[in-house]
Amino acid sequence: MTTLTESDKPIYVQTAEWIEDNILSEAFGEETRIPSTTEISVQYKINPATALKGVQMLVDKNIIYKKRGLGMFVAKGAKEKIRETRKQEFFDKYITALISEAQMLGISREEIRQMIDKCFKDGEEK
Numbered sequence: 706m707t708t709l710t711e712s713d714k715p716i717y718v719q720t721a722e723w724i725e726d727n728i729l730s731e732a733f734g735e736e737t738r739i740p741s742t743t744e745i746s747v748q749y750k751i752n753p754a755t756a757l758k759g760v761q762m763l764v765d766k767n768i769i770y771k772k773r774g775l776g777m778f779v780a781k782g783a784k785e786k787i788r789e790t791r792k793q794e795f796f797d798k799y800i801t802a803l804i805s806e807a808q809m810l811g812i813s814r815e816e817i818r819q820m821i822d823k824c825f826k827d828g829e830e831k
Contacts, residue, residue: 716751720759721723725768725787728779738776739769766790 712719727733739747742756749756762775763769768783807817 716749717755720745720749720751720756721762724759724763725791728768728783729787731784733779735779735781738778741776760794 724733724739727739733739739760742746742753742760745756745760746753747752760769764771764777766786766788767780769777770780771777803817
């Protein structure tokens with residue numbers, strides 16, 4: 706993530722997603738320290754209160770936790786929690802919309818499977 710302002714999402718949400726992305730990629734492993742809100746705000750030129758709001762979102766979800774005097778750390782099981790949440794969001798946002806559009810266009814289940822298979826095959830060749 707080079708900047709936090711390229712999206713329509715609020716910056717604090719982008720901050721939380723950046724941390725989650727780093728947990729998913731294992732750049733931030735379980736029980737490891739994440740950058741402080743000050744470090745995040747300086748690096749991405751955002752208000753420290755905005756960075757804190759993004760971090761607090763993840764605290765509220767039990768993705769990260771505070772060790773007094775040491776900083777914020779990735780909770781055990783955080784990666785799996787994030788993955789499950791994002792899978793559900795993916796289903797809600799993309800799959801249901803895909804099925805709805807396919808039904809309006811008269812595209813069969815088999816045609817959808819073939820389209821998906823083609824995309825996976827094309828992606829594997831690159």
